Amino acid sequence: MAPRVLVNGQADTRVSALDRGLSYGDGLFETIRFMEGRAPLWSRHMARLLLGCERLALTKPDPEILLQEALQVCGGMPDAVVRITLTRGVGERGYAFAPNASLTRIVAGFAAPKLSAETWRDGVRLHVCQTRWSEQPLLAGIKHLNRLEQVLARHEWTDAGLADGVMMDAQDRVVSTVMANLFVMLDGALVTPSIERCGVAGVARAEVLSVRPDAREAELPFMALARASEVFLSSSVRGIVPVQAVGNTVYVPGPVTRALQAHWRGLGYSTEHA
Amino acid sequence: MAPRVLVNGQADTRVSALDRGLSYGDGLFETIRFMEGRAPLWSRHMARLLLGCERLALTKPDPEILLQEALQVCGGMPDAVVRITLTRGVGERGYAFAPNASLTRIVAGFAAPKLSAETWRDGVRLHVCQTRWSEQPLLAGIKHLNRLEQVLARHEWTDAGLADGVMMDAQDRVVSTVMANLFVMLDGALVTPSIERCGVAGVARAEVLSVRPDAREAELPFMALARASEVFLSSSVRGIVPVQAVGNTVYVPGPVTRALQAHWRGLGYSTEHA
Numbered sequence: 001m002a003p004r005v006l007v008n009g010q011a012d013t014r015v016s017a018l019d020r021g022l023s024y025g026d027g028l029f030e031t032i033r034f035m036e037g038r039a040p041l042w043s044r045h046m047a048r049l050l051l052g053c054e055r056l057a058l059t060k061p062d063p064e065i066l067l068q069e070a071l072q073v074c075g076g077m078p079d080a081v082v083r084i085t086l087t088r089g090v091g092e093r094g095y096a097f098a099p100n101a102s103l104t105r106i107v108a109g110f111a112a113p114k115l116s117a118e119t120w121r122d123g124v125r126l127h128v129c130q131t132r133w134s135e136q137p138l139l140a141g142i143k144h145l146n147r148l149e150q151v152l153a154r155h156e157w158t159d160a161g162l163a164d165g166v167m168m169d170a171q172d173r174v175v176s177t178v179m180a181n182l183f184v185m186l187d188g189a190l191v192t193p194s195i196e197r198c199g200v201a202g203v204a205r206a207e208v209l210s211v212r213p214d215a216r217e218a219e220l221p222f223m224a225l226a227r228a229s230e231v232f233l234s235s236s237v238r239g240i241v242p243v244q245a246v247g248n249t250v251y252v253p254g255p256v257t258r259a260l261q262a263h264w265r266g267l268g269y270s271t272e273h274a
Numbered sequence: 275m276a277p278r279v280l281v282n283g284q285a286d287t288r289v290s291a292l293d294r295g296l297s298y299g300d301g302l303f304e305t306i307r308f309m310e311g312r313a314p315l316w317s318r319h320m321a322r323l324l325l326g327c328e329r330l331a332l333t334k335p336d337p338e339i340l341l342q343e344a345l346q347v348c349g350g351m352p353d354a355v356v357r358i359t360l361t362r363g364v365g366e367r368g369y370a371f372a373p374n375a376s377l378t379r380i381v382a383g384f385a386a387p388k389l390s391a392e393t394w395r396d397g398v399r400l401h402v403c404q405t406r407w408s409e410q411p412l413l414a415g416i417k418h419l420n421r422l423e424q425v426l427a428r429h430e431w432t433d434a435g436l437a438d439g440v441m442m443d444a445q446d447r448v449v450s451t452v453m454a455n456l457f458v459m460l461d462g463a464l465v466t467p468s469i470e471r472c473g474v475a476g477v478a479r480a481e482v483l484s485v486r487p488d489a490r491e492a493e494l495p496f497m498a499l500a501r502a503s504e505v506f507l508s509s510s511v512r513g514i515v516p517v518q519a520v521g522n523t524v525y526v527p528g529p530v531t532r533a534l535q536a537h538w539r540g541l542g543y544s545t546e547h548a
Contacts, residue, residue, distance in 0.1 A: 003367075005291050014288040015296065017281055017380045022289065022359070024421035025299030031367075056422070057429060083367065085296070093277075093305075093357065093384050095421065095428040095452055106291045110367050134408035134472075135444065138426055146420035147298035147369065148330070152412055154369040155331060170409065178369055198408075 004073040005108045009065070019104055021087025024095065025145035027104075028052040029085040033112055033237050033269065034074045039082075040267040041236055042067065044203035049086070052142035059103055061086060066107065073109030079270055081110045081237055087145070115238055120261070120271055123242030123253055124163035124233070126177060128222075129153040133167055133175045133198035141201040153178045164233065166222075166246055169198055174220045180235035181205035182243075183215070184228035185256050190215040204234035211263055230254035239264045239271070278347040279382045283339070293378055295361025298369065299419040301378075302326040303359040307386055307511050307543065308348045313356075314541040315510055316341065318477035323360070326416035333377055335360060340381065347383030353544055355384045355511055361419070389512055394535070394545055397516030397527055398437035398507070400451060402496075403427040407441055407449045407472035415475040427452045438507065440496075440520055443472055448494040454509035455479035456517075457489070458502040459530050464489040478508035485537055504528035513538045513545070 005013045020026035030045045039045070046063045053060045066084055074080035085106040091097050131153035139146065153167050164177040175193050176182055181202040183192045192209070194217045195201050209215050225231065231243035231251050240260045242253035265271050279287045294300035304319045313319070320337045327334045340358055348354035359380040365371050405427035413420065427441050438451040449467050450456055455476040457466045466483070468491045469475050483489050499505065505517035505525050514534045516527035539545050 003292070007291050013291055015291045017279055017287055017289045017359075018277070018382065019296065020425075022293065022296040022301075022361070022380075022419070023303070023357075024425055025419050026422060026425050027296075029297070056426070081367070083297075085291075087296070093355070095424045097425070097429070106296075108292065131412060132410075134410035134413075136406075136408035136423065138405060139408075139422060144422055145296070145299050146422045148300060148413060148418055148420045149410065150369045151294075151298055151300050151371070152330070155371070 003108045003110045005106065006069050006073060008105050009069060015104055015106065016090045018090050019087055020089060020091050020097070021085065021104060021145055026056070026097070027085060027087030027145045028056065028058065029083060029143055029145060031237055032070065032082045032084065034070065034080045034082055035268050035270055036078055037071055037074070038268060039070070040269065041203045041207060044206050045236070048143060048201060048203060049084070052144060053086070055138065055142050056144065057099070058086060058088060059101070061103065061105060069107040070109070073107050077109065077111055079112040081112045083108045083110070085145070113237065115241070119163070119241065123244035123251070125161055125245040126243055126247070127157040127162045127165035128247045129156055129165040129167045129178065131156060131167065133169050135169060135197040137197055140198050141195050143200050150178050168222055172222045174222050174225065175199040177233060180233040180238065180241070183208060183232050183234060184220065184225065185230040185254065186224060186228050190256060191218050191220060193220045194218060202234055202236065204236045204239065208234050208260060211260070225249065230257050232257045232260070239269055277382045277384045279380065280343050280347060282379050283343060289378055289380065290364045292364050293361055294363060294365050294371070295359065295378060295419055300330070300371070301359060301361030301419045302330065302332065303357060303417055303419060305511055306344065306356045306358065308344065308354045308356055309542050309544055310352055311345055311348070312542060313344070314543065315477045315481060318480050319510070322417060322475060322477060323358070326418060327360070329412065329416050330418065331373070332360060332362060333375070335377065335379060343381040344383070347381050351383065351385055353386040355386045357382045357384070359419070386511065389515070393437070393515065397518035397525070399435055399519040400517055401431040401436045401439035402521045403430055403439040403441045403452065405430060405441065407443050409443060409471040411471055414472050415469050417474050424452050442496055446496045448496050448499065449473040451507060454507040454512065454515070457482060457506050457508060458494065458499065459504040459528065460498060460502050464530060465492050465494060467494045468492060476508055476510065478510045478513065482508050482534060485534070499523060504531050506531045506534070513543055
């Protein structure tokens with residue numbers, strides 16, 4: 001089914017070929033899961049989007065308008081994913097931009113992807129990516145439109161049995177997967193990689209950190225994964241997903257993973273999977 | 275004057291709001307100066323574009339079609355700049371892409387910017403940017419659509435007397451300016467920063483390296499700029515532009531700069547500036 005799309009509030013599927021979002025990746029996006037017209041992590045998505053606007057000196061959008069448009073494009077779908085894209089709009093050729101640039105706002109609704117019951121129960125297998133995150137503190141954390149590293153990393157494998165891939169920085173420190181954040185139980189402590197230099201500060205990651213205030217954001221050398229007792233992913237679309245293997249190292253979903261999956265269900269996200 | 279635009283060969287000004295060029299910056303571009311329907315550096319632009327296609331696993335375009343479309347959008351303009359943008363087209367939501375993805379091809383013609391005679395003669399002043407290039411060997415050199423670092427760097431100054439800004443990597447090594455490559459005469463040798471880890475391999479840079487085979491690609495610590503006897507920029511749009519100041523350090527255009535400006539004129543680029 002073709003997604004429903006609004007461009008600047010109007011039913012439309014097209015934007016200017018000279019939009020800076022396309023010319024330079026000059027913008028931001030959010031991918032938000034809606035259950036029966038409700039987005040449990042909405043305020044976290046808006047907080048990240050507004051932080052991104054500050055970092056990129058973009059005019060801040062009105063969250064109330066975004067919410068109305070999001071509801072419009074997912075209306076009728078019981079389990080939907082809404083992508084909101086904000087760009088700096090159409091400008092002159094060149095990197096310079098006017099401070100009062102008029103944004104382009106794209107809101108598109110898709111059916112949420114189905115996770116199998118086995119995935120939720122047993123977990124996923126991960127590829128180990130050769131493509132590394134580059135370090136750029138000015139862009140780390142926010143969900144901007146410059147996503148070629150993840151596109152290249154995702155292109156490394158075609159095996160449908162590999163659901164995602166671990167991405168490191170150039171110093172062999174784990175940062176995230178291509179599509180999600182990653183948590184490990186290490187020496188009895190819950191740890192997730194710092195995203196100060198690279199990576200995306202996921203809203204599901206923020207939710208986990210808020211309900212587990214004992215969790216630490218820290219550097220996570222790839223070698224340390226071998227002695228983790230639990231590994232799981234956090235994703236605003238897919239939720240809390242156990243990891244059963246990273247390359248040849250295998251894991252069994254443990255109590256921390258299960259407790260956070262229960263929290264995820266408690267937020268109102270369906271786990272009635274296909 | 276609004277630019278003339280072709281999208282996939284058709285007179286059009288719009289593309290899908292779900293194009294991967296906009297969603298992820300998943301694509302490439304070239305900015306090519308045409309003098310009376312002739313682009314002296316055309317083959318260098320095509321070489322870089324095709325290298326970029328290999329790096330990003332994009333289907334290679336037919337250069338003959340690109341040339342015909344470029345001529346079409348700059349027809350009638352004696353001094354034009356044509357931007358060719360190639361994206362991976364419209365795909366499913368998510369970073370994965372099909373190997374046979376149908377590209378989006380945007381060809382847009384603009385009037386070339388005017389440089390003043392004073393700029394050509396006396397040179398430009400450069401800001402020193404705080405924004406650094408991140409290191410990503412997989413993307414270094416090619417002209418992809420992930421350009422937020424340059425957007426942020428260009429946003430650092432508003433003084434119209436500063437024509438461009440020096441950009442370093444995180445280790446205080448000069449890489450380029452925001453909009454051009456940079457050359458220096460250092461201890462009697464012509465040197466330009468290596469672009470193996472970050473930056474764009476400019477086609478004007480390649481032209482300079484081909485006519486000055488003695489030139490070296492090397493690491494260039496920012497501190498070394500202070501003892502350079504000449505500094506100039508190379509840009510396919512602006513040509514060979516002397517630098518008269520980097521921050522508070524001043525330079526006078528020297529014989530190497532002048533000889534390369536003469537070469538540039540010899541290629542057929544107008545230097546009859548406004």
